Amino acid sequence: MADTHPVHDHVGGLLAGKRGLVLGVANNRSIAWGIAKSAAAHGAKLAFTYQGDALKKRVEPLARELDAHVVGHCDVTDPASIDAVFAAAAEVFPEGIDFVVHCIAFSDKDELTGRYVETSEANFTKSLLISCYSFTAVAQRAEKLMPNGGSLLTLTYYGAEKWMPHYNVMGVAKAALEASVRYLAADLGPSKIRVNAISAGPIKTLAASGIGDFRYILKWNEYNAPLRRTVTIDEVGETATYLVSDMSKGMTGEILHVDAGYHVVGMKNPEAPDLSLDKD
Numbered sequence: 001m002a003d004t005h006p007v008h009d010h011v012g013g014l015l016a017g018k019r020g021l022v023l024g025v026a027n028n029r030s031i032a033w034g035i036a037k038s039a040a041a042h043g044a045k046l047a048f049t050y051q052g053d054a055l056k057k058r059v060e061p062l063a064r065e066l067d068a069h070v071v072g073h074c075d076v077t078d079p080a081s082i083d084a085v086f087a088a089a090a091e092v093f094p095e096g097i098d099f100v101v102h103c104i105a106f107s108d109k110d111e112l113t114g115r116y117v118e119t120s121e122a123n124f125t126k127s128l129l130i131s132c133y134s135f136t137a138v139a140q141r142a143e144k145l146m147p148n149g150g151s152l153l154t155l156t157y158y159g160a161e162k163w164m165p166h167y168n169v170m171g172v173a174k175a176a177l178e179a180s181v182r183y184l185a186a187d188l189g190p191s192k193i194r195v196n197a198i199s200a201g202p203i204k205t206l207a208a209s210g211i212g213d214f215r216y217i218l219k220w221n222e223y224n225a226p227l228r229r230t231v232t233i234d235e236v237g238e239t240a241t242y243l244v245s246d247m248s249k250g251m252t253g254e255i256l257h258v259d260a261g262y263h264v265v266g267m268k269n270p271e272a273p274d275l276s277l278d279k280d
């Protein structure tokens with residue numbers, strides 16, 4: 001029988017006493033930042049990585065706002081840099097870590113417009129490496145720092161499940177990422193490590209600015225999602241806090257949609273105005 005959960009466990013916040021590593025903050029519009037803010041507000045101690053010196057300058061002041069550590073540069077195409085940030089995380093958190101948040105994706109912008117069938121082998125390989133395999137690479141390192149179990153979280157998009165305009169190779173990468181959530185959940189479950197994903201609705205971030213007709217996509221979601229709006233990084237953050245907290249301790253291998261309900265819609269809302277492709 002599952003043990004009961006005393007209410008006093010949550011005194012000081014849902015994540016009180018938990019330590020987490022956050023990969024993928026680029027700026028204050030990043031989904032990873034929304035997650036970090038919520039996790040810190042719920043009592044977590046955090047460590048951030050950054051990709052390259054340009055983002056270091058943005059990540060360091062954000063980390064200071066949350067009294068968080070910065071454990072260095074991580075480019076997931078360079079395995080040594082992944083090792084280095086996990087080694088640094090083990091130093092700042094000698095007791096181990098409780099959760100890792102992976103908010104990393106990349107595709108050549110030129111291939112996020114036009115037809116998927118034109119995808120080059122080089123961009124296919126790079127997009128899958130950065131947007132999918134990196135989560136598995138992170139899980140390999142995280143497992144070693146989670147002797148008592150933990151929670152791994154990644155970010156996906158509905159373009160994994162259905163065709164979306166311009167999402168192209170990213171849709172294929174996200175489908176593979178979602179499948180890897182299930183395989184990792186099965187592998188790591190016996191070690192009490194849970195693996196889940198949030199499928200977020202479209203949000204205007206640096207990465208999203210690479211997707212063709214993104215403003216049109218946002219508007220379409222606003223008019224057609226059941227809640228008649230898009231979602232915020234703070235809302236994704238709150239769900240992420242739930243997924244890395246003990247509140248969700250019976251869940252693994254799950255993909256939760258935080259998309260104002262868009263994933264249940266099968267057809268345009270008849271009351272929604274027609275949209276033109278003038279990009280506003």
Ligand SMILES: NC(=O)c1ccc[n+]([C@@H]2O[C@H](COP(=O)([O-])OP(=O)(O)OC[C@H]3O[C@@H](n4cnc5c(N)ncnc54)[C@H](O)[C@@H]3O)[C@@H](O)[C@H]2O)c1
Binds near residue numbers: 023029050051103201
């Ligand atoms: N914005 C959206 O509409 C949306 C919707 C659903 C899912 N997502 C997913 O959310 C995640 C975060 O994206 P975001 O929208 O917050 O954008 P963002 O640009 O703020 O974050 C993307 C991050 O990926 C990192 N990254 C890219 N290549 C990397 C590499 N080689 N090594 C290490 N890091 C690398 C960047 O440094 C950046 O921090 C991504 O997985 C994205 O696909 C975004």
